[in-house]
Amino acid sequence: MQKTELVTPFGAKATIYHQGAHVTSWVPSEALGEQMFVAKQSEFSTGKAIRGGVPVCFPQFAAFGSGVKHGFARNIDWQVKSISDDQTEAVFSLANNEKTHELWPHKFELLLTVTLEPTKLVMALTVNNTDDKAFEFSGALHTYFAVSRYTDVQVSDLSGITYWDNGTELSDKKRAEQSVLSLDGALDRVYFDAPDALVLDDGALSKKITKRGFTDVVVWNPGPEGAKGLKDMGDNEYHGMLCVEAAIVDKPVQLAKGATWSGIQAIEVLVKN
Numbered sequence: 001m002q003k004t005e006l007v008t009p010f011g012a013k014a015t016i017y018h019q020g021a022h023v024t025s026w027v028p029s030e031a032l033g034e035q036m037f038v039a040k041q042s043e044f045s046t047g048k049a050i051r052g053g054v055p056v057c058f059p060q061f062a063a064f065g066s067g068v069k070h071g072f073a074r075n076i077d078w079q080v081k082s083i084s085d086d087q088t089e090a091v092f093s094l095a096n097n098e099k100t101h102e103l104w105p106h107k108f109e110l111l112l113t114v115t116l117e118p119t120k121l122v123m124a125l126t127v128n129n130t131d132d133k134a135f136e137f138s139g140a141l142h143t144y145f146a147v148s149r150y151t152d153v154q155v156s157d158l159s160g161i162t163y164w165d166n167g168t169e170l171s172d173k174k175r176a177e178q179s180v181l182s183l184d185g186a187l188d189r190v191y192f193d194a195p196d197a198l199v200l201d202d203g204a205l206s207k208k209i210t211k212r213g214f215t216d217v218v219v220w221n222p223g224p225e226g227a228k229g230l231k232d233m234g235d236n237e238y239h240g241m242l243c244v245e246a247a248i249v250d251k252p253v254q255l256a257k258g259a260t261w262s263g264i265q266a267i268e269v270l271v272k273n
């Protein structure tokens with residue numbers, strides 16, 4: 001499978017597979033090491049989403065729509081549009097074609113811009129409606145973070161935010177009372193209208209996760225039972241991952257003909273003294 005490797009003058013590196021414009025590796029520096037989780041058993045095969053990194057979910061999130069789960073954009077080849085001379089930025093594009101038309105009858109162009117800064121990874125997704133009528137979409141930058149142990153990390157500040165546990169009725173929403181979320185097993189939760197800045201605290205390292213355009217945040221770890229059901233993930237690998245996803249879940253974006261939408265997710269590594 002084709003991929004682009006970015007190696008910047010300041011030592012940050014990233015790998016992006018052309019299928020899905022899928023970031024599979026982000027190393028801000030040798031000292032900080034790999035920040036993305038990718039399952040060892042992930043199939044890197046045509047038409048199959050990679051288990052880890054940052055799948056781009058479009059034009060639907062999970063089963064919130066009538067199309068394929070998490071959309072088709074993660075399963076098909078994008079084009080490399082440009083790579084800056086210093087390799088700090090790469091732009092990928094995906095336009096409607098016969099294959100996408102079978103799955104989703106709209107004309108569109110997607111751009112994913114991946115930018116590396118010394119301690120930051122920025123992913124910007126742009127959706128252009130090139131059709132002669134409006135369409136709607138949901139989606140996500142479905143980020144799998146490598147963590148020391150999923151039960152040891154904390155996500156904050158989510159207090160006061162309405163959430164929904166996947167598997168329950170969508171009408172059965174709750175309000176987060178605690179400012180800090182920590183897991184003690186499987187969790188598959190959507191935080192609606194979530195804050196644009198969150199912190200993923202993992203001992204000596206933490207990550208500031210900021211978003212724009214994406215309204216919701218999904219936090220997911222399959223836990224022991226869920227992991228057994230994922231054949232592209234080892235039974236114990238869930239310990240070392242946590243998905244915190246900038247998403248649009250239940251309220252799709254309505255995009256008029258000719259209009260453009262942009263959503264950004266930036267991840268900054270912060271080292272504690």
Ligand SMILES: O=P(O)(O)OC[C@H]1O[C@@H](O)[C@H](O)[C@@H](O)[C@@H]1O
Binds near residue numbers: 049142188
């Ligand atoms: O196995 P997939 O299609 O990549 O989905 C992984 C997970 O993605 C998460 O975003 C969803 O909240 C979970 O419900 C889902 O299981």
